[in-house]
Amino acid sequence: MRHQADQTEAVEAEGEGESSPGDIVVSVCTICKSDDPAAGQNLLAATSAAVGATATVRAVQCLGVCKRPGTIAVTAPDRYTFIFGDLGGDAGASAIASFVASFAKANLGLVPWRERPEIIRRGLIARIPPAIWSPADGKPPT
Secondary structure: OHHHHHHHHHHHHHHOOOOOHHHOEEEEEOOOOOOOOOHHHHHHHHHHHHHHHHOEEEEEOOOOOOOOOOOEEEEOOOOOEEEEOOOOHHHHHHHHHHHHHHHHHOHHHOOOHHHOOHHHHHHEEEEEOOOOOOOOOOOOOO
C-alpha cells in the first residue's frame, strides 16, 4: 500500500505547474461522418490555426465517436485526456484553443468547469485520468 501512496504523491508533485507546448497534443478526427465530406479537414485546419504553437495539432482517422462528429481529443503526458464532440468550424476551434491554454496551466490538466467554453462543456464525451495517477479512493486530485 505504501508504494501506491508514494506513487500518488509523486504524480501530484509532477502534475503541478504548466505543460510545455510540445507536450500537449490535440487530435482531430478527419473522417467523422457529416453532410460535408470536408468537415474533418476543415476542423483540422481551423484548429491548427486557432491553437498555433501552443500545442501539436494532428489528424487522426478515427476517435471512435461516430455519433458525435467534429471530435477532438486533448492530451499530454501525465495529464488528463479530454475528448469532445459536436465541435464544428471556427467556434469549435476557438473553444479548443481556449481550453488548451487552460489545460496547459491546470494541475494534471484538470481544467475547472467554469474555465471551459460553453461548446466544450456541452461537447464533453470523456475525461480520462492519467495512467500514472491511481489513488486507492478514486477521487480526483486536489
